[in-house]
Amino acid sequence: MAWNLDNDRPIYAQIVERIQLQIVSGIYKPGDKLPSVRELAAVAGVNPNTMQKAFGELERSGLIITQRTSGRIVTENEHMITEIKKELAKEHVERFLEKMRELGFEKKEIMALLESDK
Amino acid sequence: MSSLVECRNVTKCYSNGRPAVYNLNLTLEKGHIIGLLGPNGSGKTTLIKMINGLLKPTNGEVLVNGILPGPETKARISYLPERTYLEAQRTVKDIVDFFGDFYEDFRKDRAYAMLDALHIEPTARLKNLSKGTKEKVQLILVMSRDAELYILDEPIAGVDPAARDYILRTIIANFNPAATLLICTHLISDIESILDEVVFIRDGQITLQTSVENIREQQGKSVDQYFREVFAC
Structure with missing residues (x-):
């Protein structure tokens, strides 16, 4: 499907790697708003709970930040x-x-x- | 929070000897997409029919939202059976209207949006559609309800890969986080990325219930590979 993920490795870890790469390579810039879990899950063709887990991981690392009102943004x-x-x-x-x-x-x-x- | 489906010591015997489901225990929680996987004749469809209230267990009990299957639970379950039950003479639009009348939670706009995306003419008669297109129509009808539990028995077997992708994306995009989707299929590799949990069934009993990420992490295998190993003939 759309994101070409390997089914023999945890998918959330692959999503984390992919979003990390998109951030460090500047596809998502500091302060950019990220799509919602559901939107991104549909694009990637993965379970929304898996996408949620990946986002949780990225938040813990500080790379993305959840704002109460405006969703998730890339760290500045x-x-x-x-x-x-x-x-x-x-x-x-x-x-x-x-x-x-x-x-x-x-x-x-x-x-x-x-x-x-x- | 209570579980959505609870099977307690469920046995189902048909007239010919060996039980199709034997002393089965299973709990399904809300908010998950679950694959029900097992070889042919393992009891998948029998189990699904008991959850739907189409079959009664010989022993034990099945509870949906804490009550026995009946009109109340059927109003909350959207079921795609293996075989079609729609009248071949009718047009797609007729059937959409019929579903709209029949189910309170049916969303016609959603059905038409999906029909449009898959280029299915509402004026077409079912009997003139190909096998795959008929399956798409049925799946669209089932996914256009705002149900609490969706049960899909072999939903994508006759559908081409491009439409499969669209259907899976549609399932994710429309999926209510509080709902549960139970998918019974042999096409594991096609659907495993949208699952969060799998239930393996063999000889009428649950042999494994786990998160798919667990299988990938602990076995280093895809669910499809793992299934082939566990059920190797």
Whole structure:
């Protein structure tokens, strides 16, 4: 369906990752209003309770904020968004390095490859 | 808060020996979308018919909102049976009007909006529609009620994948957070993303009732994969 989620991993976790990515990449900007749980559940093709759980997780992390009157917005704390962006980048780098080591590359060789890619 | 459906030690025997449902216990809460999954002949339809009040348990009791199935519970349950009961001669519009007269909670505007989105002509006669389109009409009728409990027995089997997506999206978009939806199907991978709970039934007994996210988390598998494993022949 619309969001191409894997059914063999918890769906709420995948939604969290996806919304995080949309925030750090600027698709949702600081202070932007987010769609309602129901709207987003229908777009994603997931159970509304699952979407609710994902939103709960994002609220706990502080990335999105619930306002009594106007629904949910993206945090205006840009420092936090940058931090999450760095964290995600770190995860990607680690995964990349692991793969490269599996292929038998040493750090120097990896660096050389990255340089030559420019 | 009380549960919506409560089955206590329910047994159903037909005339030919082995019970279809045996000493079954099941509680369904409000506000969930639940998949009732089991192999052929496991007792799914028998269970559904008892919740609907179409069959009486041989032993034990089924309670809906705390009372025995009857006119009051039927007014609150929207049921899509396996087989059609609509007259083939009638037009779609006739049937929408009929449902509007029959059920107090029927929303005609919702029915017409869905018919329109799926390009179904209200003036068409049922007998002239394809199998899949007929199924869409029936599902639209059932989902156009403001019921507390929706029971869908094999709702999407004959419907093409694009319409399936639309139907599932429509179910989510119209879904009342206080209502419960019980879906009985074999097409698990198509619907599992909209479920929050699954009930596995085998030989007339409940073998598992859990959240779908639990299965993904603990087994690292989709519900579809897990079902294939549990019920492997």
